Amino acid sequence: MTKTSKGSIEGGSQTLGRGLEALTLIGESTRPLSVPELAEALGIHRSMAYRLVKTFEQYGFVERMPSGDLELGARLGALARNVAKSLQAAAAPHLATVSDQLQMTALLVVFDGEAAVTLSTAEPRLADATVAQRPGTRHPIDNGAPGRVIRSQLHPEQYPAKDFEFSHDEVIPGLTSIAVPLLLPQGKPAAIAVIYPPRDLDEQHIASVLAEASVRISSTLGLRI
Template sequence: MTKTTEGGSQTLGRGLKALTLIGESSSPLTVAELAEKLGIHRSMAYRLVKTFEQYGFVERTPSGDLELGARLGALARNASKSLQAAATPHLATLSDELQMTALLVVFDGEAAVTLSTAEPRHADATVAQRPGTRHPIDNGAPGRVIRSQLNPDQYPAQDYEFSYDEVIPGLTSIAVPVKLPQNKPGAIAVIYLSQELDQTQVALKLTAASARISASLGVRA
């Protein structure tokens, strides 16, 4: 391998690690914090972020915090079009019925990734979750559902998983498994501002929607 090829591989690896760090961070990162986590000079991190911004992979908030850009969401949507097409109408129905944001979450080999979302159409206020958002499978209700599919001996499956104030501060999530082709790990979930409700009833509606999505994909629930 030539030095040029090695350098290109290192740059690509650093870029992918940077996107992972930004996407999985529990709180927004600044460029300086990203540089520290990557172990590189701040000027190099600025150049890296500038390139990501040019291609829409990263956005900077007015305060200077980094977040994943809309381009990654578009790539995530295109990655599994048949799965998204099967899930979208059922997520929309579920979201309207519960007046909560509904999510389809899959495993990308490293983390839980939001593939598709639906927000209630007639709600006064909704909670947004951008497709392409990633978080570790040890955190959040959908992540733990996926974790139990990957390692059922260590993490036995529950009827549903519940989380509060984990992936997104101040939000609650309830999630159940969804059976996908080739036994790929997946979950459907709702996220909402904390309120008193019957979690079991919400889980039952999620389970029914999960079965409908699996049936649309030709997978036995």
């Protein structure tokens, strides 16, 4: 391998790594980032950040809002829907049942090695208004009910498992979430959850509905609980 070709490969790897880091920063930020803020977080010149964002926009990975702030694009959501198809197929009818029964948005959340990722969702069919959560949305495992469920699966000695986790105003401002563990093959960390506007509800009942759905999903995947 010549020095030129080696340098080209290393340069390409750096560019790819910077691009992936940029997408991670946009996706995990608790608030929308501007291009200058993205440049500062990456430690690069603004002109380079604008070129990155323009490329992302061309491929649908990032969208720029009227304010100029950035959010992940619909293309990433489409890619996320093609991940773990067998798991999504197993979970889909049970998430739909939970959603219709509780009249809440139901979520399947998995661990991607770094963060909790919403893999698929179900919204109640008869509700006048629903809360949307885009597949592909990521958040740290220290935040939100699904994240903490996954955290307890990853670090059970440090964070003992609970029957369910509850969070409010964490991942999505103004919303409440309840989550329970989901047992997957090879012990992969996962959770199912619901999100809803805060109101006086029986949290234990919601958790019981989720727990029953969790058992059914695991059984569909061939696991015995």
